[in-house]
Amino acid sequence: MVDLKAIEAAARRIRGVVVETPLIKAHQVSAMVGTDVYLKCENLQVTGSFKARGASNFVLSLVERLGAANSEASSTFGADAQGLSGASRRLGGIITASSGNHGQAVAYAAKRVGLPCTVAVPEDVIRVKEVAIESFGAQVVRVGRTSSDRIDYAERLAAQQNLVFVPPYDHEDIVAGQGTAGLEVVHSLPEVREVYVPVGGGGLISGVSTAVKSLRPMARVIGVEPELANDTYLSMQEGRIVDIGSNTTIADGLRTSHPGSFTFPIVQKNVDEIALVSEAQITEAMRILFEAKLVVEPSGCTSVAAVLGASEAGHRFDGPVVCVLSGGNVAPEIFASVLQ
Ligand SMILES: *Cc1c(COP(=O)(O)O)cnc(C)c1O
Numbered sequence: 628m629v630d631l632k633a634i635e636a637a638a639r640r641i642r643g644v645v646v647e648t649p650l651i652k653a654h655q656v657s658a659m660v661g662t663d664v665y666l667k668c669e670n671l672q673v674t675g676s677f678k679a680r681g682a683s684n685f686v687l688s689l690v691e692r693l694g695a696a697n698s699e700a701s702s703t704f705g706a707d708a709q710g711l712s713g714a715s716r717r718l719g720g721i722i723t724a725s726s727g728n729h730g731q732a733v734a735y736a737a738k739r740v741g742l743p744c745t746v747a748v749p750e751d752v753i754r755v756k757e758v759a760i761e762s763f764g765a766q767v768v769r770v771g772r773t774s775s776d777r778i779d780y781a782e783r784l785a786a787q788q789n790l791v792f793v794p795p796y797d798h799e800d801i802v803a804g805q806g807t808a809g810l811e812v813v814h815s816l817p818e819v820r821e822v823y824v825p826v827g828g829g830g831l832i833s834g835v836s837t838a839v840k841s842l843r844p845m846a847r848v849i850g851v852e853p854e855l856a857n858d859t860y861l862s863m864q865e866g867r868i869v870d871i872g873s874n875t876t877i878a879d880g881l882r883t884s885h886p887g888s889f890t891f892p893i894v895q896k897n898v899d900e901i902a903l904v905s906e907a908q909i910t911e912a913m914r915i916l917f918e919a920k921l922v923v924e925p926s927g928c929t930s931v932a933a934v935l936g937a938s939e940a941g942h943r944f945d946g947p948v949v950c951v952l953s954g955g956n957v958a959p960e961i962f963a964s965v966l967q
Pocket residue numbers: 676678728729795796825826827828829830831832880881883924926927953954955
């Protein structure tokens with residue numbers, strides 16, 4: 628389990644590596660639902676999504692542990708090349724398997740600490756995603772078409788070359804890193820009453836809900852999934868991890884087929900409700916956020932879609948609401964087609 632202490636430690640560790648994103652009031656949405664709605668703008672995070680938080684915490688923790696285990700390394704890690712060279716003698720680098728936001732985040736974190744990084748992506752990856760990952764100096768390898776092809780490859784290469792695999796959500800250091808967004812929300816808005824969080828594998832909501840419930844036990848935390856990718860919703864109903872197989876929601880960051888085995892118990896403990904949103908509600912939220920001058924990817928808009936949906940269904944908000952805008956990486960063609 629991840630506790631508040633672990634999230635606070637993560638916040639200290641990643642300070643200066645990721646940014647403290649703004650929490651801004653959404654005037655139009657607030658007027659539409661009759662309560663103050665604030666947006667936690669992870670679309671403005673480095674690499675364009677909150678995933679930089681978890682990846683940076685994972686990579687910095689890894690280097691700290693290696694540094695501590697290495698007698699030659701100095702006790703503080705930072706710009707200290709001595710510590711890193713000691714650590715990296717044992718470690719060949721890091722590897723992950725994601726063409727999306729996690730791939731960029733891991734490449735960014737690796738670059739910040741000077742570790743070699745390999746990212747396995749599908750053979751049919753769109754070029755802009757590959758370019759984004761390469762821009763952080765990572766080596767991109769095209770492997771197969773399915774995520775299991777890429778994970779098999781990454782695990783084999785990790786064993787051969789002494790690389791550490793960085794998981795996208797199902798790990799305590801990833802969850803603690805994502806939780807720092809929740810800490811920032813409570814610090815900026817102590818009176819927060821409801822927090823809406825997009826849910827894929829559950830890393831973001833596990834961290835955010837742990838921070839929010841530890842500091843504000845009376846605040847509600849609501850997970851949001853597309854109707855087309857309702858694996859956590861079904862898992863919560865059944866009280867066990869349900870796998871829904873592949874799906875085609877426009878919210879590509881939320882297509883995960885099942886919640887994680889590390890994250891799901893945390894979600895069960897902390898999350899009050901999972902709300903579902905339709906594809907039309909997602910694209911409508913994207914248009915509304917564009918009018919607020921915010922470029923948000925479909926996954927990142929689901930929190931706002933859920934608040935609008937709850938209001939239409941007659942939900943009464945009893946205080947300030949926060950929507951986590953989890954990311955802003957949307958291909959221009961998709962953004963344009965939604966706006967038209
Ligand atoms: C990864 C991602 C999510 C889902 O996060 P999980 O930790 O997998 O639940 C939501 N939004 C965006 C933009 C993402 O990249």
